[in-house]
Amino acid sequence: MSDAKAESVVALAGRRLDRPGTTPPRFPATQVPAVREKIADLLLRERAVALVASAACGADIIGLEQAERLGLRRRIVLPFPPAQFRDRSVADCPGDWVSAFDRLVTAAATVGDLVVLEEPLVHSRPFAAANAAIVRESKHLASALSSGACHRLVAIIVWEGQGRQGGDATEGFRALAAEMDFDVRTVLTLERRS
Numbered sequence: 712m713s714d715a716k717a718e719s720v721v722a723l724a725g726r727r728l729d730r731p732g733t734t735p736p737r738f739p740a741t742q743v744p745a746v747r748e749k750i751a752d753l754l755l756r757e758r759a760v761a762l763v764a765s766a767a768c769g770a771d772i773i774g775l776e777q778a779e780r781l782g783l784r785r786r787i788v789l790p791f792p793p794a795q796f797r798d799r800s801v802a803d804c805p806g807d808w809v810s811a812f813d814r815l816v817t818a819a820a821t822v823g824d825l826v827v828l829e830e831p832l833v834h835s836r837p838f839a840a841a842n843a844a845i846v847r848e849s850k851h852l853a854s855a856l857s858s859g860a861c862h863r864l865v866a867i868i869v870w871e872g873q874g875r876q877g878g879d880a881t882e883g884f885r886a887l888a889a890e891m892d893f894d895v896r897t898v899l900t901l902e903r904r905s
Contacts (some may be wrong), residue, residue, distance in 0.1 A: 716758075717758070717861050717862060717863045718758045718759070718760045718862055718863070719757045719758055719759050719760070719853075719862060719863040719864065719865045719894075720759070720760065720761045720762075720763065720849050720852050720853040720856065720862050720863075720864060720865070721753075721754065721757060721759045721761070721762045721763070721778075721849070721865045721866070721867055722762075722763050722764070722845050722846055722848075722849040722864070722865070722866045722867070722884075722888060722893060723750075723762055723763070723764040723770065723771065723774040723845075723866070723867040723869065724764065724765065724770065724771070724842055724845060724866075724867075724868065724869070724880070724881055724884040725738075725769065725770030725771070725774075725867075725868055725869025725870050725881055725898070725900070726738040726769055726770050726869060726870050726871070726881060726900050727767050727768050727769040727770070727800065727804060728740055728743070728768050728769040728804045728805065728806070728808075730803075730804070730805065731805060736871075736901065737870065737871045737900060737901070738769050738770070738869075738870075738871070738900035738901075739900075739901075740805060740806065742900050742901065742902075743773065745902075746770070746773055746869060746898055746900055747773050747776075747777060749898045749899075750773055750774050750777045750867065750869065750898055751777040751780070751781065753867055753896055753898065754777060754778060754781055754783065755781070757863070757865045757894075757896070759778070759781075759783055759865070760783060760784065760856065760862065761778075761783055761784035761785070761786065761852050761853075761856065762774060762775065762778035762783055762784070762785050762786070763785075763786045763787075763788065763845050763848045763849045763852060764785075764786075764787065764788070764845060765787065765788055765789060765790075765796075765800075765838075765841050765842075765845065766787050766789065766796070766800075766801070766812050766815055766816060767796075767800040767801060768800065768801045768803075768804035768806070768808035768812075769804065769808075769869075770869035770870075770898075770900075772801075772808055772811050772812060772815065773869075774867065774869070775787065775811075775815045776811060776815070779815070779818075784824065784852075785815065785818070785819055785824060786819065786824040786825075786826065786848055786852060787815065787816060787819040787824065787825050787826065788826045788828070788841050788844045788845050788848055789816075789825070789826070789827050789828065789841065790828050790837035790838060790840055790841040791827070791828075791837065792827055793816050793825075793827070797809060797812055797813070826844060826848060828840055828841060828844055838880040839880055839883055842880055842883060842884040842887065843887060845884070846866075846884075846887055846888055846891055846893070849864055849866075849893075850864060850891070863894060864891070864892065864893040864894065865893060865894045865895075865896060866884070866885070866888030866889075866893040866894070866895045866896065867896050867897075867898060868881060868884065868885045868888075868895060868896070868897050868898070869881075869897075869898045869900060870897070870898075870899070870900055871899065871900050871901045872897065872899055872901070
């Protein structure tokens, strides 16, 4: 059983922001303020000292910005070089996510906390490879930060609560984190209707 008072290293993954007309909706832009608040609350409640995530528009950048605001260490894992990732997973989203991406990636690179996967590791499933690396990097960071103190491993899954048919990187991340004994927390991107 985890020590509830111990600080944590948090791994985060989740949905990108929906493009206009996405059906069914997974993460509408109207939910960004609520998701931002829920992630910040979880980071505080879990006594996070570091966050490991990718940097796509939506869940990743929101989590990284909240960690930045709280003064936490931020390690970013990308399956491609930053310019390629920006074009593929940031610039195509509605809103100005590119400036946040550039700022966060530059800050992480400056302190040695930017991890860009090597091409052979990425193969045909780049986002699954990045999610596996987020889990590995979180475990590594928790071990490296432990100077006699035990750091819990927490995974935050930011999504609507169910996987897509035919494969879902977020569901894969949730399953992997649970398998690796992370305490799994969920932030919903859609309000539950009763």
